[in-house]
Each structure stands twice: as structure tokens, then as C-alpha cells.
Amino acid sequence: MRFTSFFSGLFLLLTGHLAFAATLSVATASNFSDTLKRIAPAFEKATGHHLRISAASSGKLYAQIRHGAPYDLFLSADAARPIALEQEGLNLPGSRFTYAVGQLALWAPDPANHGLAQKRLENHQFRRLAIGNPKTAPYGIAAMETLKQLGLWDALVNDAARGENIGQTFQFVATGNADIGFVALSQLIQAKIDPAQYWVIPAQHHQPILQQGIILKRSANKKAAERFFDFIKGPAAEQILRESGYLLEAAKE
Structure with missing residues (x-):
């Protein structure tokens, strides 16, 4: 009888845990997709909840949400779109927060020019430059601000290859369609790119990329x-964020 009661209690405990497990539909900016995929297993192990991840440009996800897309969470690559959704009354009040601060990098993979990404940009020593579209990609805005800060925007804007999101921008450079490009530092770390191939853009060259x-x-x-x-504010996720090239100190200010 005792064994029956024990196993009955264990069954109720396990089925109760499963009953409360949810699958969260997460709309995430392209630059954060790989990092989120690293965080997901730890979250699922700790809580029993699961993540279903949809990655695209922040602008595209914002438009989908405004048109009723059934997401539970939105992880943007900027602050502007979450603020806009908050102003439209589409978020859970009090839920908006900065989960990470992104870093922009200029990637120039040509092995003959390692360590020279900045000079190649400033001296126009490249065939084609790739940037994220400033209209849809927050990292594209940061790239535009950087080029303006360096006095290069007017000379380069018309010939630049523009990715719809930072994932597409990365692919432009990775496939050789552009030989130099502004991407997220997190992408380069995830792809294990040699640091000699890129220049991490100084923070003063653009507005903070508050995600x-x-x-x-x-x-x-x-x-x-x-x-x-x-969970994402806790130590397990913070370690992954730091390893992935994101800043956290500014996010907590």
C-alpha cells in the first residue's frame, strides 16, 4: 500500500510538472539567434519550459507583431521597437528591459590583409562593403552612424550591399559577395573567426546598441x-552572453 501511494505521488508530481510546462514562441533578432540557442537548453533544464525560436530582422518581427503574430516574447536588437510596441499597448506592462548591449565589428576576411580592416575601410581598399539595412536592422543603423562618424557615409552609401538583417549581411561577406562588412561581434565569435580578421568598432562611433x-x-x-x-538576467545566461560578445554592464545602468 505504501509503495502504491509512493508511486502514485511520484506520478502526480511528474505529470503535474509536465502539465505546467509551456512552449514559448520567441521572436528574436537575427544577431541573437545563435546565442539564444545556447541559452535555451539551460532554461529548459531549469524550468521544464521550451522555446520555439523565430529569427528575423527586428523590423520584420516588429511588423509581424503589430499584425497579430502569436509570439509570447520579442527579443529585439534595439530599444526603439519594444518601446513602440509598449506605446501601442501591445506588451505586458513593466516587462520591457535591456537584456544585452551589442557590439559592432568590421569583418575583412582576406588572409593577406589580416589586422588591416580599419585601414582597408578608411582607404577604400575593397571591392564592396556590406551593411545591414538601417531601415530594418539596428546593427545597420550603428554601421551608418559609424560611417558618418568616419566621414565615409556619403562616399559609400550608394554602392553598399544591404542585408535585410545582420544574418544576411554576415552571409554577404562569408560568401564573398562583399569583401568587407559591418556585422555583429557575436556572429564572429560564434563562427570562431580569427580576431585578426576584424575590427571591433569603438563604442563612441555609434549610439549604444541596447537590445x-x-x-x-x-x-x-x-x-x-x-x-x-x-533566467536571462541570472548568472547562467549572463555567462553565455559575455562569451558571445555582448556587454552587460551598460544594460544594467
Whole structure:
């Protein structure tokens, strides 16, 4: 009888845990996709909840959310779009926060010119430059601001290859369609690119890339979404964020 009661209790405990497990639909900016895929297993192990990840440009995801896309969470590569959704009343009040600060890098993979990415840009020693589209990609805005800071925007804007998101911009350079390009530092670290191939852009060259997230008001999994936000603020996720090339100190200011 005792054994029966024990196993009955264990069954109820396990099935109860499964009953409360949720699958969160997460809309994430392209630059954060690989990092989120590293965070997901740790979150799932700690909570029992699962993540279903959809990656695209922040601008595209913002438009989808405004048109009713059934996401639970939005992890943008900027602050502007989460703020806009907040102003439109589409987020769970009080949920918006900065989960990371991105870093921009100029990637020039030509092995004959390692360590010379900055000079190649300033001296126009390249065939084609790739940047994210400033209209849809926050890292594209940072690239535009950097080029303006260096006095190069007017000379380069018309010939630049523009990626819809930072993932496409990375592919332009990786495939040789552009021989130099502004990408996210996190992408280069994820791809294990030799640091001699890129220049990490000084922070003063552009506005901070504050990457903010919100919980959508229409989410049916708000409690699980709140647990994810608590988790991403914790030490396990913070270690992954730092290893992936994101800054955290500025995010907490």
C-alpha cells in the first residue's frame, strides 16, 4: 500500500510538472539567434519550459507583431521597437528591459590583409562593403552612424550591399559577395573567426546598441515568459552572453 501511494505521488508530481510546462514562441533578432540557442537548453533544464525560436530582422518581427503574430516574447536588437510596441499597448506592462548591449565589428576576411580592416575601410581598399539595412536592422543603423562618424557615409552609401538583417549581411561577406562588412561581434565569435580578421568598432562611433525584450500582452504563457526573463538576467545566461560578445554592464545602468 505504501509503495502504491509512493508511486502514485511520484506520478502526480511528474505529470503535474509536465502539465505546467509551456512552449514559448520567441521572436528574436537575427544577431541573437545563435546565442539564444545556447541559452535555451539551460532554461529548459531549469524550468521544464521550451522555446520555439523565430529569427528575423527586428523590423520584420516588429511588423509581424503589430499584425497579430502569436509570439509570447520579442527579443529585439534595439530599444526603439519594444518601446513602440509598449506605446501601442501591445506588451505586458513593466516587462520591457535591456537584456544585452551589442557590439559592432568590421569583418575583412582576406588572409593577406589580416589586422588591416580599419585601414582597408578608411582607404577604400575593397571591392564592396556590406551593411545591414538601417531601415530594418539596428546593427545597420550603428554601421551608418559609424560611417558618418568616419566621414565615409556619403562616399559609400550608394554602392553598399544591404542585408535585410545582420544574418544576411554576415552571409554577404562569408560568401564573398562583399569583401568587407559591418556585422555583429557575436556572429564572429560564434563562427570562431580569427580576431585578426576584424575590427571591433569603438563604442563612441555609434549610439549604444541596447537590445531590449518584452512579453507580449496577447501571450497565453505569461508566467513562463516571466520565468524566461528572470533566467536571462541570472548568472547562467549572463555567462553565455559575455562569451558571445555582448556587454552587460551598460544594460544594467
